[in-house]
Amino acid sequence: MSIQHHPDDALLSAFAGGTLDSGQHVAIATHLLACARCRNFVRTMERVGGSLLTDVPPAPMSSNAFAAVEARLGEAPPSRPVTPSLPEGETEIPGLPKFVRRYRFGRWNWVAPSVHVRPIELPEPGQTRVFLLRSGPGTRLLQHSHTGVEMTCVLAGGFSQEQGHYGPGDFDLGDESIDHHPVVDADGDCICLVAMQGELRLAGLLGRLMQPFVRL
Template identity: 35%
Template sequence: MTEIKHHLTDALLMAYSAGSMPEAFSLVVATHISMCDDCRARMGSFDAVGGELLMEAGAAEMTAGSLDAVMRMIAGEEPEPLLEKSHDNVEYLFPEPLRNYVDCSPDDIKWKKVGGGVSQLVLPTKGEGTVRLLNIPGGVAVPDHGHRGTELTLVLQGAFSDEVDRFGVGDIEVANEDFDHQPIAAPGVACICLAATDAPLRFSGLLPKIAQKFVGI
């Protein structure tokens, strides 16, 4: 099993535990947690603290009709259980949290080219932020860029390197406004990443700036 060296920060884990994180970022965090024993254990600690705080908060006041409303729901028909999607005989790259958004193999994805050989698939989420799958061919460099907000990048296949370090499968890179870099995919298999942003990237080159208007990165 691949050793994961780059993990989520405590601040991100606490925000996820508290349910205060946008769906786009929650998807990246949940996917990383499903791959990382270390962050999953730390997540359990934050959940335990949150549970203690709820216990100490005391009971919430109920409206006069609350009990009747609950009893009517109990007396009514139970909703049909959700059917689990079948993954038989398909080699999946994507961990379970991500399969609810991409229920197919990477070969079946309808990638959209964004320039320089890089392709993407924007995933449908609600609220602030955008999350996408990125497909970067081996040896290809993403244009040099900075950030106007936060970016979480989780490696699902292959690897990439930048000014910070090398990031392999399961590693997550957290970037902010003070961070400029140029990720380069490792030679060989394509690097597939799950990336969430809450603001457009800040590209240095003219061509990426022009393309940005059309691809929405």
């Protein structure tokens, strides 16, 4: 797996400092599980943070943000047994971390031709919604922007957009200033974990016509 697109240092620092909301935390943790480079960065940040903060009580999540991810690398069993909520046959979505599989999943919902989303219910809901996005081969997603921040982790397949090609493990950050126009690879479905704040804004006439029908 060759990962080309990573969260920036500010996001990784925020993860290490425990200042992300729960949905964004899940998105960054999903990338960290696939990316040794970013894991090393977060580990270093936590060491530096620990030495700077010796006289200051740590923020509630700061001291264990990465430890929690690291524990999941070994996929240590949870303290109490949890039944995976993904139905039989769907537990093997490639690249979906085991810790995410323990959350409760909604149904796959149609949002556009060849595009389905499946909500993931977090134990501590926040401002960020988390869902799986599955797009069929060759799907040209409508050009869109956001009213908030959108984090995307590719789990399987791939897509291309203005910033290059994205494959398994790659991470993308979108905000109000970025217009996305992704095109899914022709050779298979693309499945992503998405953590999205705010609302999606579709561009162009077709987008404006479809906006009332797209429920994201």
